[in-house]
Amino acid sequence: MLAHVPERNQSASLRRALAVLEHVREHSGLSLTQLAEAVGLPKSTVLRLAAPLVEARLLDRDRRTGAYRLGHGTLRLGQSYLATLDLRAVAAEESHRLMTEVRDTRHTIVDPERLRADLAHTMRRGYAVDDRENEPEVRCVAAPIFNHHDAVAAAISVSGLTSRITAARVRELGPLVAGAAVRISRKLGSQCQ
Incomplete structure:
Protein backbone atom coordinates (compact mmCIF):
# COMPACT_ATOMS: atom_id res chain seq x y z
CA MET A 1 0.00 0.00 0.00
CA LEU A 2 1.30 3.42 -0.98
CA ALA A 3 1.54 6.04 1.70
CA HIS A 4 -0.24 9.29 0.93
CA VAL A 5 2.30 11.97 0.05
CA PRO A 6 1.01 15.51 0.35
CA GLU A 7 0.67 17.29 -2.99
CA ARG A 8 2.98 20.09 -1.84
CA ASN A 9 5.79 17.57 -1.23
CA GLN A 10 5.22 15.99 -4.65
CA SER A 11 5.46 19.38 -6.34
CA ALA A 12 8.63 20.26 -4.44
CA SER A 13 10.19 16.91 -5.35
CA LEU A 14 9.25 17.35 -8.99
CA ARG A 15 10.75 20.84 -9.04
CA ARG A 16 13.99 19.57 -7.50
CA ALA A 17 14.15 16.64 -9.95
CA LEU A 18 13.65 19.06 -12.84
CA ALA A 19 16.40 21.29 -11.41
CA VAL A 20 18.73 18.27 -11.36
CA LEU A 21 17.81 17.43 -14.96
CA GLU A 22 18.27 21.03 -16.07
CA HIS A 23 21.65 21.27 -14.37
CA VAL A 24 22.86 18.09 -16.04
CA ARG A 25 21.64 19.52 -19.36
CA GLU A 26 23.82 22.57 -18.83
CA HIS A 27 26.78 20.80 -17.17
CA SER A 28 27.07 17.22 -18.36
CA GLY A 29 29.55 14.84 -16.74
CA LEU A 30 29.16 15.85 -13.08
CA SER A 31 29.65 13.34 -10.30
CA LEU A 32 27.00 12.87 -7.62
CA THR A 33 28.98 15.09 -5.24
CA GLN A 34 29.45 17.83 -7.83
CA LEU A 35 25.80 17.69 -8.85
CA ALA A 36 24.58 17.81 -5.23
CA GLU A 37 26.78 20.83 -4.53
CA ALA A 38 25.65 22.56 -7.72
CA VAL A 39 21.93 22.21 -6.98
CA GLY A 40 22.33 22.75 -3.24
CA LEU A 41 20.87 19.43 -2.10
CA PRO A 42 22.23 16.53 -0.07
CA LYS A 43 23.75 13.69 -2.10
CA SER A 44 21.11 11.27 -0.80
CA THR A 45 18.35 13.56 -2.08
CA VAL A 46 19.97 13.94 -5.50
CA LEU A 47 20.44 10.17 -5.69
CA ARG A 48 16.75 9.65 -4.80
CA LEU A 49 15.60 12.28 -7.34
CA ALA A 50 17.90 10.99 -10.09
CA ALA A 51 16.84 7.34 -9.78
CA PRO A 52 13.48 7.69 -11.61
CA LEU A 53 15.12 9.98 -14.17
CA VAL A 54 17.69 7.26 -14.87
CA GLU A 55 14.92 4.63 -15.06
CA ALA A 56 13.06 6.80 -17.58
CA ARG A 57 16.32 7.22 -19.53
CA LEU A 58 16.17 10.99 -19.07
CA LEU A 59 19.47 10.77 -17.22
CA ASP A 60 22.30 8.34 -17.73
CA ARG A 61 24.98 7.54 -15.14
CA ASP A 62 28.36 6.31 -16.28
CA ARG A 63 29.01 2.94 -14.61
CA ARG A 64 32.73 3.56 -14.37
CA THR A 65 32.90 7.20 -13.24
CA GLY A 66 29.41 7.72 -11.82
CA ALA A 67 29.08 10.94 -13.84
CA TYR A 68 25.62 12.02 -14.94
CA ARG A 69 24.67 13.06 -18.47
CA LEU A 70 21.43 13.34 -20.38
CA GLY A 71 19.94 10.02 -21.41
CA HIS A 72 18.46 9.07 -24.77
CA GLY A 73 14.97 9.52 -23.34
CA THR A 74 15.50 13.27 -23.65
CA LEU A 75 16.12 12.78 -27.36
CA ARG A 76 12.86 10.86 -27.72
CA LEU A 77 11.03 13.63 -25.88
CA GLY A 78 12.63 16.26 -28.09
CA GLN A 79 11.78 14.35 -31.25
CA SER A 80 8.18 13.90 -30.10
CA TYR A 81 7.94 17.63 -29.43
CA LEU A 82 9.41 18.49 -32.84
CA ALA A 83 7.06 16.05 -34.58
CA THR A 84 4.07 17.95 -33.19
CA LEU A 85 5.28 21.34 -34.41
CA ASP A 86 3.50 22.85 -37.37
CA LEU A 87 5.74 25.40 -39.06
CA ARG A 88 2.79 27.44 -40.28
CA ALA A 89 1.26 27.66 -36.82
CA VAL A 90 4.60 28.50 -35.20
CA ALA A 91 5.52 31.11 -37.81
CA ALA A 92 2.10 32.70 -38.37
CA GLU A 93 2.24 35.30 -35.61
CA GLU A 94 5.82 36.35 -36.34
CA SER A 95 5.20 36.41 -40.10
CA HIS A 96 2.20 38.68 -39.63
CA ARG A 97 4.16 40.95 -37.29
CA LEU A 98 7.05 41.12 -39.76
CA MET A 99 4.68 41.89 -42.64
CA THR A 100 3.10 44.80 -40.76
CA GLU A 101 6.49 46.18 -39.71
CA VAL A 102 8.12 45.90 -43.13
CA ARG A 103 5.09 46.82 -45.34
CA ASP A 104 5.47 45.09 -48.65
Whole structure:
Protein backbone atom coordinates (compact mmCIF):
# COMPACT_ATOMS: atom_id res chain seq x y z
CA MET A 1 0.00 0.00 0.00
CA LEU A 2 1.30 3.42 -0.98
CA ALA A 3 1.54 6.04 1.70
CA HIS A 4 -0.24 9.29 0.93
CA VAL A 5 2.30 11.97 0.05
CA PRO A 6 1.01 15.51 0.35
CA GLU A 7 0.67 17.29 -2.99
CA ARG A 8 2.98 20.09 -1.84
CA ASN A 9 5.79 17.57 -1.23
CA GLN A 10 5.22 15.99 -4.65
CA SER A 11 5.46 19.38 -6.34
CA ALA A 12 8.63 20.26 -4.44
CA SER A 13 10.19 16.91 -5.35
CA LEU A 14 9.25 17.35 -8.99
CA ARG A 15 10.75 20.84 -9.04
CA ARG A 16 13.99 19.57 -7.50
CA ALA A 17 14.15 16.64 -9.95
CA LEU A 18 13.65 19.06 -12.84
CA ALA A 19 16.40 21.29 -11.41
CA VAL A 20 18.73 18.27 -11.36
CA LEU A 21 17.81 17.43 -14.96
CA GLU A 22 18.27 21.03 -16.07
CA HIS A 23 21.65 21.27 -14.37
CA VAL A 24 22.86 18.09 -16.04
CA ARG A 25 21.64 19.52 -19.36
CA GLU A 26 23.82 22.57 -18.83
CA HIS A 27 26.78 20.80 -17.17
CA SER A 28 27.07 17.22 -18.36
CA GLY A 29 29.55 14.84 -16.74
CA LEU A 30 29.16 15.85 -13.08
CA SER A 31 29.65 13.34 -10.30
CA LEU A 32 27.00 12.87 -7.62
CA THR A 33 28.98 15.09 -5.24
CA GLN A 34 29.45 17.83 -7.83
CA LEU A 35 25.80 17.69 -8.85
CA ALA A 36 24.58 17.81 -5.23
CA GLU A 37 26.78 20.83 -4.53
CA ALA A 38 25.65 22.56 -7.72
CA VAL A 39 21.93 22.21 -6.98
CA GLY A 40 22.33 22.75 -3.24
CA LEU A 41 20.87 19.43 -2.10
CA PRO A 42 22.23 16.53 -0.07
CA LYS A 43 23.75 13.69 -2.10
CA SER A 44 21.11 11.27 -0.80
CA THR A 45 18.35 13.56 -2.08
CA VAL A 46 19.97 13.94 -5.50
CA LEU A 47 20.44 10.17 -5.69
CA ARG A 48 16.75 9.65 -4.80
CA LEU A 49 15.60 12.28 -7.34
CA ALA A 50 17.90 10.99 -10.09
CA ALA A 51 16.84 7.34 -9.78
CA PRO A 52 13.48 7.69 -11.61
CA LEU A 53 15.12 9.98 -14.17
CA VAL A 54 17.69 7.26 -14.87
CA GLU A 55 14.92 4.63 -15.06
CA ALA A 56 13.06 6.80 -17.58
CA ARG A 57 16.32 7.22 -19.53
CA LEU A 58 16.17 10.99 -19.07
CA LEU A 59 19.47 10.77 -17.22
CA ASP A 60 22.30 8.34 -17.73
CA ARG A 61 24.98 7.54 -15.14
CA ASP A 62 28.36 6.31 -16.28
CA ARG A 63 29.01 2.94 -14.61
CA ARG A 64 32.73 3.56 -14.37
CA THR A 65 32.90 7.20 -13.24
CA GLY A 66 29.41 7.72 -11.82
CA ALA A 67 29.08 10.94 -13.84
CA TYR A 68 25.62 12.02 -14.94
CA ARG A 69 24.67 13.06 -18.47
CA LEU A 70 21.43 13.34 -20.38
CA GLY A 71 19.94 10.02 -21.41
CA HIS A 72 18.46 9.07 -24.77
CA GLY A 73 14.97 9.52 -23.34
CA THR A 74 15.50 13.27 -23.65
CA LEU A 75 16.12 12.78 -27.36
CA ARG A 76 12.86 10.86 -27.72
CA LEU A 77 11.03 13.63 -25.88
CA GLY A 78 12.63 16.26 -28.09
CA GLN A 79 11.78 14.35 -31.25
CA SER A 80 8.18 13.90 -30.10
CA TYR A 81 7.94 17.63 -29.43
CA LEU A 82 9.41 18.49 -32.84
CA ALA A 83 7.06 16.05 -34.58
CA THR A 84 4.07 17.95 -33.19
CA LEU A 85 5.28 21.34 -34.41
CA ASP A 86 3.50 22.85 -37.37
CA LEU A 87 5.74 25.40 -39.06
CA ARG A 88 2.79 27.44 -40.28
CA ALA A 89 1.26 27.66 -36.82
CA VAL A 90 4.60 28.50 -35.20
CA ALA A 91 5.52 31.11 -37.81
CA ALA A 92 2.10 32.70 -38.37
CA GLU A 93 2.24 35.30 -35.61
CA GLU A 94 5.82 36.35 -36.34
CA SER A 95 5.20 36.41 -40.10
CA HIS A 96 2.20 38.68 -39.63
CA ARG A 97 4.16 40.95 -37.29
CA LEU A 98 7.05 41.12 -39.76
CA MET A 99 4.68 41.89 -42.64
CA THR A 100 3.10 44.80 -40.76
CA GLU A 101 6.49 46.18 -39.71
CA VAL A 102 8.12 45.90 -43.13
CA ARG A 103 5.09 46.82 -45.34
CA ASP A 104 5.47 45.09 -48.65
CA THR A 105 6.23 46.96 -51.89
CA ARG A 106 3.82 48.13 -54.59
CA HIS A 107 4.67 44.91 -56.50
CA THR A 108 3.44 42.63 -53.71
CA ILE A 109 0.52 40.45 -54.78
CA VAL A 110 -2.29 41.24 -52.36
CA ASP A 111 -5.32 40.27 -54.47
CA PRO A 112 -6.39 36.70 -53.52
CA GLU A 113 -7.37 35.74 -57.11
CA ARG A 114 -4.11 37.02 -58.55
CA LEU A 115 -2.19 35.22 -55.78
CA ARG A 116 -3.98 31.93 -56.56
CA ALA A 117 -3.19 32.33 -60.26
CA ASP A 118 0.47 33.09 -59.46
CA LEU A 119 0.70 30.03 -57.18
CA ALA A 120 -0.79 27.81 -59.91
CA HIS A 121 1.74 29.19 -62.41
CA THR A 122 4.54 28.61 -59.88
CA MET A 123 3.52 24.98 -59.43
CA ARG A 124 3.41 24.38 -63.20
CA ARG A 125 6.86 25.81 -63.88
CA GLY A 126 8.49 24.37 -60.71
CA TYR A 127 9.91 27.60 -59.29
CA ALA A 128 8.71 30.80 -57.67
CA VAL A 129 9.67 34.36 -58.49
CA ASP A 130 9.78 37.26 -56.07
CA ASP A 131 9.64 40.11 -58.57
CA ARG A 132 10.43 43.12 -56.38
CA GLU A 133 7.65 42.09 -53.98
CA ASN A 134 9.78 42.14 -50.85
CA GLU A 135 12.46 44.66 -51.80
CA PRO A 136 11.89 47.23 -54.57
CA GLU A 137 15.22 46.54 -56.31
CA VAL A 138 15.57 42.78 -55.75
CA ARG A 139 14.38 39.73 -57.65
CA CYS A 140 14.54 36.21 -56.29
CA VAL A 141 14.03 32.82 -57.94
CA ALA A 142 13.33 29.90 -55.59
CA ALA A 143 12.33 26.25 -55.70
CA PRO A 144 11.19 23.81 -52.99
CA ILE A 145 13.33 20.99 -51.64
CA PHE A 146 11.41 17.85 -50.67
CA ASN A 147 12.40 15.31 -48.01
CA HIS A 148 12.03 11.52 -48.07
CA HIS A 149 8.30 11.89 -47.28
CA ASP A 150 7.96 14.12 -50.37
CA ALA A 151 7.07 17.00 -48.08
CA VAL A 152 8.65 20.41 -48.52
CA ALA A 153 11.60 20.60 -46.12
CA ALA A 154 13.45 23.67 -47.38
CA ALA A 155 13.99 25.86 -50.42
CA ILE A 156 16.90 27.00 -52.54
CA SER A 157 17.04 30.42 -54.13
CA VAL A 158 19.07 32.89 -56.14
CA SER A 159 18.60 36.59 -55.41
CA GLY A 160 20.07 39.72 -56.86
CA LEU A 161 19.49 43.29 -57.84
CA THR A 162 17.04 43.86 -60.71
CA SER A 163 19.90 45.37 -62.72
CA ARG A 164 21.59 41.92 -62.71
CA ILE A 165 18.56 39.65 -62.58
CA THR A 166 16.40 40.97 -65.36
CA ALA A 167 13.04 39.47 -66.33
CA ALA A 168 14.80 37.59 -69.14
CA ARG A 169 17.45 36.30 -66.72
CA VAL A 170 14.67 35.03 -64.40
CA ARG A 171 13.46 32.75 -67.22
CA GLU A 172 17.00 31.33 -67.51
CA LEU A 173 17.59 30.99 -63.76
CA GLY A 174 14.22 29.39 -62.96
CA PRO A 175 14.93 26.00 -64.56
CA LEU A 176 18.47 25.99 -63.12
CA VAL A 177 17.21 26.61 -59.58
CA ALA A 178 14.39 24.08 -60.01
CA GLY A 179 16.88 21.48 -61.30
CA ALA A 180 19.18 22.01 -58.32
CA ALA A 181 16.19 21.65 -55.97
CA VAL A 182 15.17 18.35 -57.62
CA ARG A 183 18.71 16.96 -57.36
CA ILE A 184 18.93 17.91 -53.67
CA SER A 185 15.47 16.45 -53.06
CA ARG A 186 16.47 13.13 -54.62
CA LYS A 187 19.55 12.99 -52.41
CA LEU A 188 17.20 13.43 -49.45
CA GLY A 189 15.16 10.43 -50.62
CA SER A 190 12.35 12.24 -52.43
CA GLN A 191 10.65 10.67 -55.42
CA CYS A 192 9.95 14.09 -56.96
CA GLN A 193 10.41 14.58 -60.67
